[in-house]
Amino acid sequence: xxxxxLLADRLRFPVIAAPMFIISQPDMVLAECRSGxxxxxxxxxxRGEGVFESWLQRLNDELTEDDAPFAVNLIVHRxxxxxxxxxxxxxxYKVPIVISSLGAREEVNEAIHSYGGVVFHDxxxxxxxxxxxxxxxxxxxxxxxxxxxHAGTLSPFALIQEIREWFDGxxxxxxxxxxxxxxxxxQAMGADLAYIGSxxxxxxxxxxxxxxxxxxxxxxxxxxVYSNLFTGVHGNYLRGSIVNSGMDPDKLxxxxxxxxxxxxxxxxxxxxxxxxxxxxxxxxxxxxxxxxTLKAQYDAARARLALS
Numbered sequence: 001x002x003x004x005x006l007l008a009d010r011l012r013f014p015v016i017a018a019p020m021f022i023i024s025q026p027d028m029v030l031a032e033c034r035s036g037x038x039x040x041x042x043x044x045x046x047r048g049e050g051v052f053e054s055w056l057q058r059l060n061d062e063l064t065e066d067d068a069p070f071a072v073n074l075i076v077h078r079x080x081x082x083x084x085x086x087x088x089x090x091x092x093y094k095v096p097i098v099i100s101s102l103g104a105r106e107e108v109n110e111a112i113h114s115y116g117g118v119v120f121h122d123x124x125x126x127x128x129x130x131x132x133x134x135x136x137x138x139x140x141x142x143x144x145x146x147x148x149x150h151a152g153t154l155s156p157f158a159l160i161q162e163i164r165e166w167f168d169g170x171x172x173x174x175x176x177x178x179x180x181x182x183x184x185x186x187q188a189m190g191a192d193l194a195y196i197g198s199x200x201x202x203x204x205x206x207x208x209x210x211x212x213x214x215x216x217x218x219x220x221x222x223x224x225v226y227s228n229l230f231t232g233v234h235g236n237y238l239r240g241s242i243v244n245s246g247m248d249p250d251k252l253x254x255x256x257x258x259x260x261x262x263x264x265x266x267x268x269x270x271x272x273x274x275x276x277x278x279x280x281x282x283x284x285x286x287x288x289x290x291x292x293t294l295k296a297q298y299d300a301a302r303a304r305l306a307l308s
Contacts, residue, residue, distance in 0.1 A: 003170050003192055004118050004138065006069050006096055011193075012036025013295050015183060016120075016141070016172050018197030019073035019099060020149065020206075021045065022269065026055050028205040031287035033067040038193075040071035040099060043086040052086060056093040071097035071120075076105045087111055099141065101150075102233070104128075109136035120172065124152025126162040139170030141195050146176035148198040148275030150235040151226070157189060164190040176221075178277030180297025184305075198275040199294075203287045212272045213284045215240050221276040225249045230271050232256065241272040 002008070015037040017024070024041035032039030046052035059070050072095045076083060087108060090098055094115045100108055101122050109119050113136070121132035122141035129140050142163060144156035152159070156175050163171060173186040174195035183194040201208055202216040215238050225242060228234040229252045242249040285293075 002168075006118065007038070007170070007193075010065070010068050011038065012068065013183075013291065013298070014187065014193045015291075015294070016040065016071065016099075016193055016195045017200055018148070018174065018195050019045075019071065020197050020201065020273070023201055023206050023208050025207045026058055028200070028203070028207065028287060029059060029070050030062060031203075031205045032200070032291070033063055033070055035288050035291035036068050037291060038068050038071050038097060040073055040097075042073040042075065043090075044075060044080070044082065053089050053093075056089060056095065060093055069096035071095070071099050073099045073101060074108065075102055076100050076108055077102035083108075090117070091115060100137070104132040104135040104137060106135045109138075118170075120170065122174070125154060125159070129163050129167065133167060133169070139172070140167065141172045141174055142191065143195075144173065144175035146221075146224075146236070146276035147174045147195075148201075148236055149273040150231070150233045151175070151275070153234075156186070160186075160190045176275050176277035178275075178280040180294045180299070181301040182277070183294060183298050184301045196294075198273075198278050199281055200287065200290060201274070202278075202281050202284045203290055204284065205287050208272075212238075212241070215272065216274060216278050216281055217283060219274070220279040224274060224276050224278075225252070227252045229253060229255045235273060236275055238272045238274045241270065245270050 013036045017032045017039050019040040019042045029039035029041050046055050091111050097118045098112045099120045104121050112119050118138045120139040120141050121137040122143050123129040124143050142159045143152050144159050145153050171191050172193040172195040173191035177194045177196050178199040186194045202213045223239045224236045225239050232255045239249045
């Protein structure tokens with residue numbers, strides 16, 4: 001297992017901050033990168049003419065070699081009418097890392113490789129992982145059960161061990177990772193990196209309502225509902241937000257997967273995504289403080305194992 005140089009040389013903590021729709025924007029990404037982890041955002045968060053380009057300009061201008069690199073998430077599903085335009089801007093500004101989602105695309109990988117960029121593709125099973133690597137992805141994000149937003153159903157143990165049977169490249173694990181011990185556990189089972197989203201929603205820099213952040217703090221794994229109603233793809237959501245929207249979280253209808261829609265923000269504004277690990281989150285704090293806490297927990301877990 002090995003990481004590409006931009007990760008091996010510039011990460012101070014083995015974590016990628018998950019790109020979260022609406023929530024992840026430049027102030028949050030800058031704070032994450034300056035804390036030593038990969039900061040990321042979906043290109044679709046930049047709404048309005050010229051906004052995505054201005055965000056890329058700002059990140060390139062303000063981040064230094066002392067910071068971790070940033071990543072852009074590209075939805076490569078056919079429903080994303082902005083893909084070609086956003087990909088061209090990623091190439092123009094030489095985005096260090098691209099995280100592709102919902103369909104591996106050779107032309108996307110080739111475009112990012114043209115300037116030396118790195119592509120991670122997120123997958124929920126071994127079949128999709130093999131397709132992604134065959135089509136030229138450099139690394140994988142294994143999205144296991146319990147991950148926030150769009151999530152798979154496989155145990156992280158099963159998913160990581162199947163992928164590691166044939167793939168020795170960069171591998172991140174997503175799914176209920178909300179403390180430093182879980183970051184170490186991800187590495188112990190074979191991942192190089194932890195992929196963390198929900199724990200970073202309850203931060204000052206996250207572009208989320210105060211109600212959303214407080215619900216993350218107040219909720220536990222029992223408050224997570226798995227449904228495909230809201231986007232056409234199965235994902236995990238906060239029960240309280242579903243109730244507040246006037247729906248019964250125990251009687252949600254199934255959605256037609258062919259009706260995927262990642263351009264409209266309404267459902268994501270009112271229905272709040274979250275993973276199952278949020279029982280570990282007890283306060284809204286700055287990003288730097290959350291990462292420092294994770295790092296301290298990680299070091300303590302390593303020390304405990306060394307003494308056992």
